[in-house]
Amino acid sequence: xxxxxxxxxxxxxxxxxxxxxxxxxxxxxxxxxxxxESLGALRDPERLxxxxxxxxxxxLERLPEYLTQFARQVQQAGGHVxxxxxxxxxxxxxxxxxxxxxxxxxxxxxxxxxxEIGLNAALEAAGVExxxxxxxxxxxxxxxxxxxxxxxxxxxxxxxxxxxxxARELGCAYTEDPIALTRIxxxxxRDVFRRxxxxxxxxxxxxxxxxxxxxxxxxxxxxxxxxxPRVHVAIVGIEKIIPRLADLPVFLKLLSRSSTGQPLGSYTxxxxxxxxxxxxxxxxxxxxxxxxxxxxxxxxxxxxEVLRCVRCGACLNACPxxxxxxxxxxxxxxxxxxxxxxxxxxxxxxxHYDLPFASSLCGACQTACPVRIDLPGLLLRMRAALxxxxxxxxxxxxxxxxxxxxxxxxxxxxxRAMRAFLADDGAGWTTRGAGPLSRWLEARDLxxxxxxxxxxxxxxxxxxx
Amino acid sequence: MNDAGNxxxxxxxxxxKAELSAFIAALGxxxxxxxxxxxxxLGEDIRDVAADGALIERFTAAAAAAGxxxxxxxxxxxxxxxxxxxxxLPARHVFLTAQADxxxxxxxxxxxxxxxxxLGVRLNSTPDDETLFTVDAAxxxxxxxxxxxxxxxxxxxxDSARGASLIPPVHVAVVAAGQxxxxxxxxxxxxxxxxxxxxxxxxxxxxxxxxxxxxVLVTGMxxxxxxxxxxxxx
Numbered sequence: 001x002x003x004x005x006x007x008x009x010x011x012x013x014x015x016x017x018x019x020x021x022x023x024x025x026x027x028x029x030x031x032x033x034x035x036x037e038s039l040g041a042l043r044d045p046e047r048l049x050x051x052x053x054x055x056x057x058x059x060l061e062r063l064p065e066y067l068t069q070f071a072r073q074v075q076q077a078g079g080h081v082x083x084x085x086x087x088x089x090x091x092x093x094x095x096x097x098x099x100x101x102x103x104x105x106x107x108x109x110x111x112x113x114x115x116e117i118g119l120n121a122a123l124e125a126a127g128v129e130x131x132x133x134x135x136x137x138x139x140x141x142x143x144x145x146x147x148x149x150x151x152x153x154x155x156x157x158x159x160x161x162x163x164x165x166x167a168r169e170l171g172c173a174y175t176e177d178p179i180a181l182t183r184i185x186x187x188x189x190r191d192v193f194r195r196x197x198x199x200x201x202x203x204x205x206x207x208x209x210x211x212x213x214x215x216x217x218x219x220x221x222x223x224x225x226x227x228x229p230r231v232h233v234a235i236v237g238i239e240k241i242i243p244r245l246a247d248l249p250v251f252l253k254l255l256s257r258s259s260t261g262q263p264l265g266s267y268t269x270x271x272x273x274x275x276x277x278x279x280x281x282x283x284x285x286x287x288x289x290x291x292x293x294x295x296x297x298x299x300x301x302x303x304x305e306v307l308r309c310v311r312c313g314a315c316l317n318a319c320p321x322x323x324x325x326x327x328x329x330x331x332x333x334x335x336x337x338x339x340x341x342x343x344x345x346x347x348x349x350x351x352h353y354d355l356p357f358a359s360s361l362c363g364a365c366q367t368a369c370p371v372r373i374d375l376p377g378l379l380l381r382m383r384a385a386l387x388x389x390x391x392x393x394x395x396x397x398x399x400x401x402x403x404x405x406x407x408x409x410x411x412x413x414x415x416r417a418m419r420a421f422l423a424d425d426g427a428g429w430t431t432r433g434a435g436p437l438s439r440w441l442e443a444r445d446l447x448x449x450x451x452x453x454x455x456x457x458x459x460x461x462x463x464x465x
Numbered sequence: 466m467n468d469a470g471n472x473x474x475x476x477x478x479x480x481x482k483a484e485l486s487a488f489i490a491a492l493g494x495x496x497x498x499x500x501x502x503x504x505x506x507l508g509e510d511i512r513d514v515a516a517d518g519a520l521i522e523r524f525t526a527a528a529a530a531a532g533x534x535x536x537x538x539x540x541x542x543x544x545x546x547x548x549x550x551x552x553x554l555p556a557r558h559v560f561l562t563a564q565a566d567x568x569x570x571x572x573x574x575x576x577x578x579x580x581x582x583x584l585g586v587r588l589n590s591t592p593d594d595e596t597l598f599t600v601d602a603a604x605x606x607x608x609x610x611x612x613x614x615x616x617x618x619x620x621x622x623x624d625s626a627r628g629a630s631l632i633p634p635v636h637v638a639v640v641a642a643g644q645x646x647x648x649x650x651x652x653x654x655x656x657x658x659x660x661x662x663x664x665x666x667x668x669x670x671x672x673x674x675x676x677x678x679x680x681v682l683v684t685g686m687x688x689x690x691x692x693x694x695x696x697x698x699x
Contacts, residue, residue: 027680043513051511057502067489073659080476083488100472135686136677152677159679178678182686189687194594210659220631220673220688227627227665238492245659246507249649252668253513260676263527264614264649267688268668276664280592280626287476290485296492 007354010329020156024326027155031317034261035368041263042253051250053372056308059208059241060299066208066241067290073211077273079286084235086293087117093289094119094200094233095126101285103128103198107189107225109215110134111202112150112311113235113291116333116346119200130200131192133221135185142169148327150334151259151313156326189224199229199283204310205251206240206288213271213288214248216255218262222269232274232283237291239299239307251310254370258312294346302385303378306341308371315365315375321358330355337365337375341382353389356382397436415453424448507650513613514647520612521698524645528615531671532684533692539699543573544580547604547637550693551586554635556601562590564624567606568641568697577604592626602635603689609655610640610694613648614670617694618655621665630669636689638669642698 015021039045059066071081084090098106106128108114120130120141132141136153140146143165147153154162159176167174172184201222205214213234215222226232242248256262275282298307316322316336327335332343332355340355356379359365365375387395404410422430430446432438514523525535538546551559559581563574578588589596597603605625609618617638619630630636646652656662673688684690 023679030680044510048511051505051507054502054505058504061501064489064493067492068486071485071489075477076660077664081485082476082481083485085488100475133687134677135675139677152680154677157678162678178681179683181678182675182683186686190598193687194598210662212659212662218673219675219686221686223627223631223667224687227631243504245656245662246650246653249652250507250511252649253511262670263531264616264668264670266531266669266671266674268616268670270662270666270668271664272659272662272666273664275621278623279621279664280623281628282621282665290488292488292492299492 007329007331007358010331011325011358014325014329019158020326021324023158024155025323027152028317028323031259031261031313032368035258035314035317038257038261038263039254042257045254045257048250048254049370049372052254052310052370053308055242055247055250056310056371057305059243060239060304060307063238063241063299066243067238070206070208070211070241071288071290073208074273074286074288075211077211077286078276079211079273079288081288081290084289084291084293087291090117090235090289090291090293091119091122093287094235095122095128097231097233097287098123098126098128098198101198101231103229103231105192105196106130106198106200107133107192107196107221107229108137109199109201109217109222109225110137110153111200111235112333113202113237114200115147117235117291117293119235128198131189131196133189133192133219133225134217135182135219135221138185138189139165142166146328147333148335149313149316150311150336150339151316156328193224193228196225196229197231199225199227199232201226201232201234203234203236203240204255205242205248206236207243207245207248208241209244210272212245215269215271216252216265216267217269218260218266220267223267226269226271227282230283231285231287232271233287233289234271235289235291237293238295239309251370255310255312258310258314258368258370294348297348298345301345302381303341303345305373306338306345306378308373309338309342310371312370314368314370315373318364318368320360320362320364325358330358337379338373341375341378344382344386351389353383353386356380356386412453412455415449419449419451422446422448512648512650516647516651518612518647520645520647521642521696523647524610524612524615525696526615527613528670528694531615532674533615533671533694535694535696538695538697540573540697543639543695543697544576546695547577548580548584550637550695551581551602552584554602554691556586556635558587558589558600560589560592560596560600560603560629560633562592562624564606565622566608567625568639568644569604569606573639592629597626597628597632600633602637603629603633604637604639605629606639607644608666609644609646609652611647611649611652611668612645614668616649617667617669617692618652619667619669620663622663627665627667630667631688634685634689635691635693636669637693637695639695639697642696 274286344352
């Protein structure tokens, strides 16, 4: 089966699951409303968005300079910095660190970057037990599932599915009460937090000026996982850098509001180096892995501005296509509008030409983006860039179209054919057609062409003169 | 734990440094930017709360909106207010220790301790696992608090464990009104240079919470399910 048919099949499957689509609709709309309200409470949200976009763009244009500064500051604070060119290098680094320190039990902060590099399986293969500690990610791990939203990973699950997974995997009494389920997970993970020796995180922002990692969570998984273990490994995409500590408020004011509609999440944790000698607790060792994994190539190409993304998820919630089909239909780590750009860019060898078509180009994503990424414009450009991946039938159809539109004679022939063959429903519309037209007209009505074309009218006019 | 396995000296070799430099240099501009984007100067226009605004009112409203309980008190009535909170919870075993550069001075910690002991509360001042995983509540000071978002700023220090405001199920923070800063922008002014930053700074804006299961808000996922703020004025 071709990938385009697989994509269509995944979309059909997603649309058929009424329970999931209803849950998705409710949650995403709530977030859209909450976002608008909380941003509206800012004195000048548009100015903040301008600044956030500008700061990120500036940093990307001078990345080596800021990365050098960031690495130096991390080292000065007592941490270590390692480069990782690709996912395999990053996995190898983390596994080597675990081996060198003799670490056996890892706790993870929710992190899309570790998802991107497929870290868990590698660590387990290296003999390290790994626990996701964000509630949603923990349930995903228990249920051997995949996240479907970059902020709310189990947005596609209802409480019955959660209850079943927890009862089956943890052996606890079956309950569908979200409070009881949360308590069970808390107690289970507390025991893990008491014993763990390795904490793994991504980061929301990395401050070049001070070598500070900024991790934002609501549950406290970010704090627990960077407080309890004796070694903290942070995997930092090279695009996470911001220049100054003073830039952080610009992003903090926008991030939670764009993501969940909160003015600020419960915990914003700033980590500068490992614990100081006299500190009571905290990791004794901090290792920062700078991850490229395709980002350098993106930076050098026409899609560089996608690297401004702060992973807030606002474009997912805003997207009418995402809201209908959900995250799994995209079959990629990053779903939604930003995912339809990131996935083909990060996985250039993959066959993802269909992803940029999962968009109506309505522009809602761009309106929601806190760093003003031109998502619809880039999606259009991505369609063109991935044109070669289209199946032959589609390419042939487009060729035919090009040929027909390329000369006056074929164009006029086409117009006459339309007048002759398009069925009128009696009210001036074409709602049904034959062959390939039937599929196309399933979701669209076509207005009947007027009886006479502009060319005909113009010729008559000239002949009367 | 294998504390023998501390190979950190092996990481910063000349070869490792060269590898890092080469990695970063390779990210250099492959095509010159047509018009370079300047780094914007950040002025007062990104501020949402004026430095001379009604900070106590703003903090109280924002903290309440974030799900924290704010109790107004004076240094003299602080112990009484804390006593009421502890009795209401109820908390029978509490972590309490004085912290430098906070409102929780040795004198205030002593006074609070006396009141709690009179109420039959067991006190502990060592932030080890045994204590933090078993107490009913922890009482801490803060380095500052942000009026804009109702945020507590808790930092790591020799007398300030990260776990104290994190592991016990209830966190009671003592904040002096004079510790309030107006806006998140003002955080930068708390540390003169980057080198003054503590290893760990936590901006706490509400109880630990999750809405992962069907969007239902549940508090106390990993951190405290309740945060009480005793705001000292006068």
